[in-house]
Amino acid sequence: MAGLTETPSQSQSPNHPWTSAQSRAQFAALAQLRWSIFRNAFRRKGGTGELIARILIFPFLGLIAIFPILGAGVGAYVLVSTDRLAMFYAITWGVFLLWQLVVLNISAPGLSFDINTIIRFPISFPRYLLARLFFGLLSAANVIGTLAIIAADIGIGVAKPSLVPWATLVLIVFALANIFFTRMAITWVERWLSTRRASEIFTALIIFGSLGFQYINLTFNPAFHHGHQASKLPLLIKIFNRIRPVANLLPPGLAATSIVSSAQGRHFTAIASLLGLAAFGCLFLAVYAWRMHREFRGENLSQVSHQPAATRIPAPQRISGLPSATTQPTRSPFSLSPTLSACLRKELLYLRRNTNQLYGFIAPVFMVFLFATRMGASGTGGSLVFPAAVAYSLLGVSILSYNGLGMDGPGVQFYFISPTRLRDVFLAKNLIGFLLSLVEFFLIFGVLVLSTRTPSPLIALATLCWLLFATFTNGAIGNLRSLSAPKKINLSKISRQQTSQLSALIALGVVLACFGIGFAIVLLCLHLHRPWLMIPVLLALALAAFLFYIRVLNRLDVIALNHREAIAEELCKT
Amino acid sequence: MVPAVTTTGLTRRFGEFTAVQDVNLTVAPGQFFGFLGPNGAGKSTTIKMLTGLLAPTSGSIQILGLDAATNPIEVKRQIGVVPEGLALFGRLTAAEYLHFVGRMYGLDAATTAARTTELLDFMSLAGETKKLITDFSHGMQKKLALAAAVIHGPRILFLDEPFEGVDAIASGTLKAMLQGMIARGATIFLTSHVLEIVERLCTHIAIIDRGHLIANGSLEELRAGVQARNPEGNGNNQILTLEQIFLSIVGGDPAIAPPEQELSWLG
Known part of the structure; x- marks a missing residue:
């Protein structure tokens, strides 16, 4: 082997002092690593599709993000130019809440390796800390939050240019404090999430928090009501005034106080608030660094949940003679095959233990309830409210069928080593999905009956037919995507992705396309003055979708066999 | 007597790389068969092909006289497997998992329940009724994977590194169980790096x-x-140990043999 017997150069010797060039080389290597991971993610099988999905989704997300960013800029301009500085807290608190909301709802680009493993290299703690801060810096939350802060700064600058230098300084410190806060919070929360129980509790908290946020948004946002609800605004202002003394002492409050005080010529308060804000930033960084130091010293989070009971010496027993494996399958009382009933039982257990899945089920019904009560109170709501609500609810449920094997993880190997037909496995998964869709259908029907008005029997029946059509179509395409683009779901991560980007986009497209087809049929039938015609037409579509679904279902075993290596590689990775 | 396992010209290629080349193998019923080789030799690829986790590029596999390609379901009913990834469902408890596996292999509910209890007891996992598999230690997961592999009483058991990460007590339990199965006529196909155990x-x-x-x-x-x-x-x-035999057969390979040159810059 050439070179192995050569005398190493001094700079390569472990005894030689560490140089700054070597440190720079480490950072360069880490940056190269990050880039390679990003690039290689698109080189994998299905990577091109993922890239296309990202390109298509980014403008969509950008469109969603542009409103709060513009809101921060315009809001800052209006408040400063009209001298309503007392309301400036709304901007900083809004940006802070937006930042946290994005952290919870948009997953960070996944790393294919554990960044913690770099501790095996000769890296000092400060450099390790910097590396940890560097990885994940360009998350959606940081980008959107920072853009909102820049927009607010521009708004201030346009309204009152003399305020720009101080406001820029304060907002930079505010942005850093937010970045450190989210990193600190995520790291500590994920440390708690390493235990299953904590993970479930945290998910439940997120569910209630998100639903509560939607309730507040719909209750107090003027965009959702027409004046008569404005009486609730004083209540919100009253609550805000009650908590204001405490809120002023927190980072968003301190940032606002500093800018407002500077504008009003109270320089001491402005400086003191800025120092307070910087102190918070340092505190967040210190707590984050403390956590990182624990990991740097080798704490392995996976060991938190792995506390095996003391090994007991097995009793001197024997397993009674296991008969030969030629047991004939028996039918269950409900004439389901034993395989199918076993799969159904397993899927029900998984559903019960998957709070995230339950959230996808509950949230649409809750949102329909909120909107329906608003519409009921205002007397609005047309005949298409029910179909639209059902289509909306289908989005939450249908996405689950696009990564049917994701929750199974390494267990997926069992399907290939046992006498199991993937057809039965997917049928069980789909049956649970269909059942959830049907339950949502009746729940939404009940909500609308109680809050607005009962949908006409024709519309209700047509919607049911449409639901069958959309469900079977989604089930068939979802099953195919589950096999061609499986994605392991990591339950111990915040904002875990339920499916690949492309699959999510396809799911959205399929539901929208189904809704478009249904809507066109309804319009056509109404135009022809034969509204009853929509029932047989939609039933025919449902039948066609069912046949397509059965055809796909019967081919799943062959498709799965062709994809088994890719499936195992993705779902069994550690 | 029909061989338990027969492979003819078994080959698997990954692009340009040939992981397994023209392997012809026969395992007689009742044999405790050890499949050895250095790292990257093709052991796991072979066992994956034998158990249906990987398709051969060419060649055929017969399990108990049945062609694995044309009778996959019937073949899988006759075999039990502990694969490299253990094939466990992390969000189930041990009992729920064994119940699921038993039903998937076509056992009736009563038999499944009885064997689940018996296996959990035997594997010293009976006390972990509420714990999810994901919270198990590696050794516990391995024992559970083995329990799942035998719940239907397979005639052939394929084990990929069954003793890796298992403590001495659990290892003794597993060995006793495997020898009991052999005594009752089952065939075991095992890969391991621990030559003493083999x-x-x-x-x-x-x-x-x-x-x-x-x-x-x-x-x-x-x-x-x-x-x-x-x-x-x-x-x-002097009677040669398996380690000596292994090194004598594989160690002669220049790719495996330690290099003559020393790494002079080490130490």
Whole structure:
């Protein structure tokens, strides 16, 4: 082997002092690593599709993000130019809440390796800390939050240019404090999430928090009501005034106080608030660094949940003679095959233990309830409210069928080593999905009956037919995507992705396309003055979708066999 | 008598790389068969093909006289597997998982329940009724995977590194169970890096190296072969251990043999 017997150069010797060039080389290597991971993610099988999905989704997300960013800029301009500085807290608190909301709802680009493993290299703690801060810096939350802060700064600058230098300084410190806060919070929360129980509790908290946020948004946002609800605004202002003394002492409050005080010529308060804000930033960084130091010293989070009971010496027993494996399958009382009933039982257990899945089920019904009560109170709501609500609810449920094997993880190997037909496995998964869709259908029907008005029997029946059509179509395409683009779901991560980007986009497209087809049929039938015609037409579509679904279902075993290596590689990775 | 496992010209390629090349193997019923080889030799690829986790590029596999390609379901009913990834469902408890597996293998509910209780007890997992599999230690997961592999009473058991990460007590339990199965007529096909365990348990051994089957036979046959090849090396009539046999067969490979040059810059 050439070179192995050569005398190493001094700079390569472990005894030689560490140089700054070597440190720079480490950072360069880490940056190269990050880039390679990003690039290689698109080189994998299905990577091109993922890239296309990202390109298509980014403008969509950008469109969603542009409103709060513009809101921060315009809001800052209006408040400063009209001298309503007392309301400036709304901007900083809004940006802070937006930042946290994005952290919870948009997953960070996944790393294919554990960044913690770099501790095996000769890296000092400060450099390790910097590396940890560097990885994940360009998350959606940081980008959107920072853009909102820049927009607010521009708004201030346009309204009152003399305020720009101080406001820029304060907002930079505010942005850093937010970045450190989210990193600190995520790291500590994920440390708690390493235990299953904590993970479930945290998910439940997120569910209630998100639903509560939607309730507040719909209750107090003027965009959702027409004046008569404005009486609730004083209540919100009253609550805000009650908590204001405490809120002023927190980072968003301190940032606002500093800018407002500077504008009003109270320089001491402005400086003191800025120092307070910087102190918070340092505190967040210190707590984050403390956590990182624990990991740097080798704490392995996976060991938190792995506390095996003391090994007991097995009793001197024997397993009674296991008969030969030629047991004939028996039918269950409900004439389901034993395989199918076993799969159904397993899927029900998984559903019960998957709070995230339950959230996808509950949230649409809750949102329909909120909107329906608003519409009921205002007397609005047309005949298409029910179909639209059902289509909306289908989005939450249908996405689950696009990564049917994701929750199974390494267990997926069992399907290939046992006498199991993937057809039965997917049928069980789909049956649970269909059942959830049907339950949502009746729940939404009940909500609308109680809050607005009962949908006409024709519309209700047509919607049911449409639901069958959309469900079977989604089930068939979802099953195919589950096999061609499986994605392991990591339950111990915040904002875990339920499916690949492309699959999510396809799911959205399929539901929208189904809704478009249904809507066109309804319009056509109404135009022809034969509204009853929509029932047989939609039933025919449902039948066609069912046949397509059965055809796909019967081919799943062959498709799965062709994809088994890719499936195992993705779902069994550690 | 129909062989438990027969492979004919078994080959698997990954692009340009050939992981397993033209392997012809026969395992008789009732054999405790050890499948050995250095890292990257093709052991896991072979066992994955035998158990249906990987499709062969060419060649055929017969399990108990049944072609694995044309009768996959019937073949899988006759075998039990502990694969490399253990194939566990992390969000189930041990009992729920065994119940699921038993039903998937076509056992009735009563038999499944009885065997689940018995296996959990035997594996010392009976006390972990509420704990999810994801919270199990690696050793506990391994024991559970083995329990799942035998719940339907397979005639052939395929084990990929079954003793890796298992403590001495659990290892003793597993060995006792496997020997009991052999005594009752089952066939076991096992890969392991722990040669002492293979030597103690296995009656027949095959060695694969760089995708080629380079030795196959009983321990005595392999020993005799090595002694015949190197008569001077065994002048004192000392019985060769499996490690010595393995190193003699595989260690002669220049790709495996330690390099003559030392890494002078080390230490």
